[in-house]
Amino acid sequence: MVETREVPAPGADGTIAETPPEPVPERVPEVRAETPAAGLGRLPHGPSGLGTAAARVVDLLRPSVPEPAGDVSDAASSGSSDLPSPVPSGLPSPLPPGLPDGFPPGDLPGVLSDALTGALGGTLGGLHVPRIPFTAVDAGECGGPPSPYRPQTARVGGPVSPGYAERPWGDGSFSPLYCPITARIDDVLAREVNDRLVAWAEEVGIYAGHLEQFRNAGFGRLSTLCHADTDDVDLLLLGAQVNAAWWASDDYYADESELGATPTKLPPRLALVMSAMDAPPPAGKYTRQLDEALEADPVLRAFASATAHLRRHASPSQVMRICNTTFQMYVSWTAYAAWRHLGELPPVWRYLAARQHDSFYTSMTLIDIVGGYHLGADLFYEPRVHRAVMQAGTASVIVNDLHSVEREAADDLPDCNVVLLIAEEENCPLPEAIESAVALHNDFVRGFEASQKELASIPSPELQRFLQGVQSWMAGGLEWHASSDRYK
Numbered sequence: 001m002v003e004t005r006e007v008p009a010p011g012a013d014g015t016i017a018e019t020p021p022e023p024v025p026e027r028v029p030e031v032r033a034e035t036p037a038a039g040l041g042r043l044p045h046g047p048s049g050l051g052t053a054a055a056r057v058v059d060l061l062r063p064s065v066p067e068p069a070g071d072v073s074d075a076a077s078s079g080s081s082d083l084p085s086p087v088p089s090g091l092p093s094p095l096p097p098g099l100p101d102g103f104p105p106g107d108l109p110g111v112l113s114d115a116l117t118g119a120l121g122g123t124l125g126g127l128h129v130p131r132i133p134f135t136a137v138d139a140g141e142c143g144g145p146p147s148p149y150r151p152q153t154a155r156v157g158g159p160v161s162p163g164y165a166e167r168p169w170g171d172g173s174f175s176p177l178y179c180p181i182t183a184r185i186d187d188v189l190a191r192e193v194n195d196r197l198v199a200w201a202e203e204v205g206i207y208a209g210h211l212e213q214f215r216n217a218g219f220g221r222l223s224t225l226c227h228a229d230t231d232d233v234d235l236l237l238l239g240a241q242v243n244a245a246w247w248a249s250d251d252y253y254a255d256e257s258e259l260g261a262t263p264t265k266l267p268p269r270l271a272l273v274m275s276a277m278d279a280p281p282p283a284g285k286y287t288r289q290l291d292e293a294l295e296a297d298p299v300l301r302a303f304a305s306a307t308a309h310l311r312r313h314a315s316p317s318q319v320m321r322i323c324n325t326t327f328q329m330y331v332s333w334t335a336y337a338a339w340r341h342l343g344e345l346p347p348v349w350r351y352l353a354a355r356q357h358d359s360f361y362t363s364m365t366l367i368d369i370v371g372g373y374h375l376g377a378d379l380f381y382e383p384r385v386h387r388a389v390m391q392a393g394t395a396s397v398i399v400n401d402l403h404s405v406e407r408e409a410a411d412d413l414p415d416c417n418v419v420l421l422i423a424e425e426e427n428c429p430l431p432e433a434i435e436s437a438v439a440l441h442n443d444f445v446r447g448f449e450a451s452q453k454e455l456a457s458i459p460s461p462e463l464q465r466f467l468q469g470v471q472s473w474m475a476g477g478l479e480w481h482a483s484s485d486r487y488k
């Protein structure tokens, strides 16, 4: 049974509070019976050598005695009949419900408030932005048994993140991650996008033999969580396809030895991605050979297909933005490959410097394209804007490192990971290294928040909407890492 109704504010995991949270602490932590972080709490002190530490991580992160998961279903069911719809002053009515009391915050700058208005629906600087309907679907009708890790309500929230909060993560034993609150969780939409993504993956041939794993990674869900300002399935699919292609190159070329990733083959393989995304001008008989190579590799087919889809929605400068960001990200990948090949561990500063150009900044370059609007190149690359997006991208990729310690330590050639590197460099226990990484993350998010406030004086609806999109992306990224099978 699909029911359309207005819903109150979600907690970060999508559950609905009986009364909206006060002011925005998250209702329900992403409690899991056993997580990499839970295992890390049991780690002994004093790692010595990344390989050794990695091997220990793999052993010690294995689930021990499962604990009962947090009861999220109670909150969800109790909230579903309680539908307050606060309309804060300062925003035009109708305001979508689902925003906590006190939203928007009193210090929200006027331009940002306007941007929210635009994102919530209405006309903004001549730009019509449709208001996105809110629907809730009985979780039982969405297919599959209710999971304690997944939101029990199919759709909660709205198109913009309602603010920032200290978000519990992992088993809750580490300091919280200061992060925006997830804007929208829509299981039905996520499933539709993910199903289409899996069909596409099968067509282009990536993750052949691993399609269920690919499905359960939920890159379609990632796109839906991060791009909360659109319900357009085709655009959300585009976001999912481009991210899946990036991840395919990461898995097949950079990280997963089992999938054939080898450090010495990485640079020439990445060079071919450039040709798949941005076909070079014809070069006589050599072009046929290039085309054959592009056709022969599923990862390259995925890039060619995703970029063709991108070209149908994006302007030329947006397309080249995606291409060039991908290529610059790959420079960092070659640095990791060299360290891996030589068996060297970079100092943390050096890894971080590379990681900052190899972060979810790349994914965030899709925000306006998936949102169906265009942030012009001069604003996108305005130094303060660029810095802000880099801050957010780095924060989000630290979330990735925090969630993927086990996965990255498990490979024969362990990956670089900020937690493992801090533990090695500081000769400290992994839990302490995790705390350092959390603090680093939180500083980046606070930095972004400050940048966003500073940039609120720039009277561009597209820029304000884009910055809201970055905020929503950070939130959705955390939500996804906590629930994706990829990090279990």
Ligand SMILES: CC(C)=CCC/C(C)=C(\C)COP(=O)(O)OP(=O)(O)O
Pocket (backbone or CB within 6 Å): 243, 246, 247, 250, 255, 358, 359, 360, 361, 362, 363, 397, 400, 401, 404, 407, 408
């Ligand atoms: C692949 C992609 C979307 C690029 C942007 C961010 C990024 C570089 C990654 C998430 C890849 O990092 P990593 O290899 O650590 O990711 P996994 O832990 O393997 O998911």
